[in-house]
Amino acid sequence: MVSIRPYTHEDISALMELTELEDWGFSEIDCRATLMVDPEGLLVAQDAVGKPVGFIGCFNMAPDIVYVNLFIVQTNMRGKGIGRKLWNAMLDTAGHKIVVLDSISEMKEWYKKQGLVFEEFTVKCYEGKITNVETNIYVDSSYICVPLTKKHLPALLAYDQKIYPYSREKVLRAWYFGSDKYSFIALYNKTIVGYASCHMKSENVCFIRALYADNDIIADKLLVKLLSHVPKATMLSFVILDDKPLPKYFADFVNTGTEVRLLTKEMPGIQTDKMIMNTAHTI
Ligand SMILES: CC(C)(COP(=O)(O)OP(=O)(O)OC[C@H]1O[C@@H](n2cnc3c(N)ncnc32)[C@H](O)[C@@H]1OP(=O)(O)O)[C@@H](O)C(=O)NCCC(=O)NCCS
Incomplete structure (x- = not known):
């Protein structure tokens, strides 16, 4: 019934x-x-x-x-x-419409049988507690990280379009703006070269929802910025593309699974070189 x-x-x-x-x-x-x-x-x-x-x-x-x-x-x-x-x-x-999902390993074959036969990228899921993050290590860097505000939206959209072959305006607005999220952009000569975002699920549980960067230094700087806003001993989780190295702060985090992005039709590809951490809640 x-x-x-x-x-x-x-x-x-x-x-x-x-x-x-x-x-x-x-x-x-x-x-x-x-x-x-x-x-x-x-x-x-x-x-x-x-x-x-x-x-x-x-x-x-x-x-x-x-x-x-x-x-x-x-x-x-x-x-x-x-x-x-x-x-x-x-x-x-x-x-x-094209159907897209991020499949846990166990369900992958079933989804393939349902027609989601195209694979896009694989991510690994991690969780653990943050202990020591040195937050003052980038005093002299040429990249600066600033909080994301509404005025950055057009530039953020332009940066995001280098990664995604479709407009993500609705996704960016919903996930990365608002007082309940910590979101930062990295700038080089006033141009966006990366962005990152996380939010607290509860007092001591935090999810990283995005980390995109032009290079490793920018990625590290954005991470340090995010982590400096997360209380010590918080349980943190994130998904990271499987071709990216695990940042040093998470060396003792536990790998809790693998997910693969599946689609019903082939699409012009996402540029995954700038994509480091993503979420299984947005495309
Ligand atoms: C996946 C889920 C929603 C299926 O719901 P359900 O009511 O048990 O599904 P049904 O009884 O209608 O079965 C539907 C099909 O799913 C398949 N299926 C169900 N669970 C499965 C599993 N863990 N692994 C592989 N296939 C599974 C069944 O074999 C069945 O296949 P068929 O239609 O070809 O015979 C349910 O098992 C669930 O909530 N799982 C935990 C959450 C989860 O893993 N979601 C998917 C994340 S990618």
Whole structure:
């Protein structure tokens, strides 16, 4: 007796509970940002009394692209066809658009069977506690890091377009602006050469949501800037592209998994050389 309906704000506690049980790096800030990008992009599987038992995201995050950042069914309801029902509803909503998701290793073959046969890049997931970060090491650097503000949006968009072959204006606005995020840009001669962002899920849990940079020095400087805003002993998590070295601050962090970006159609490629850390919540 499960049916599919659109998400409403009352569903947030059920969604947070399910993602928490699965130990996903997903916060209410991520949830709000996703819905800001596409308020109609979340579908709910409900039981006979309207209680949510599963969710699937089909977010219109970029022109002609639907991103499935959430696909989850309540533990004791799995294996009964609810996931399939959600998946089919997502496909109906997506229509002819390209479907994109970041797959955990376990699900990769299943998604491939569903037609997501193109692989874009692989990331590794890490988590751990920050202990010692020297935050005053770049006094004489020629790159400066400043907080991201609204006035930087056009320049940030221009920088982002060097990496992504489609406009991410909605994503950038939703994820990196606002008083609940720490976001910085790196400048060289007043030109953006990198950006980074993180947010606190709770008092002692932090997610890095972006680290893009033209070179290693800029990346390191942006990281130091981010970490200087994160309280000591915070549990920090991030995903890093698998061809990038793990920054020295995270040497004792634990690798919690691998995810691969899958697509239903080939797209002009993302320039991953500047992409270091990304999130499995945006495309
Ligand atoms: C993935 C998930 C949403 C599927 O929901 P479900 O209600 O159990 O799915 P269904 O019973 O409708 O089965 C749908 C299909 O998914 C497949 N499937 C379910 N769980 C799977 C798993 N862990 N690994 C591989 N395939 C899986 C089933 O074999 C079935 O395949 P078929 O339709 O070709 O026969 C559910 O298992 C879940 O919440 N898992 C934890 C969260 C998660 O890992 N999400 C995916 C992140 S990329």
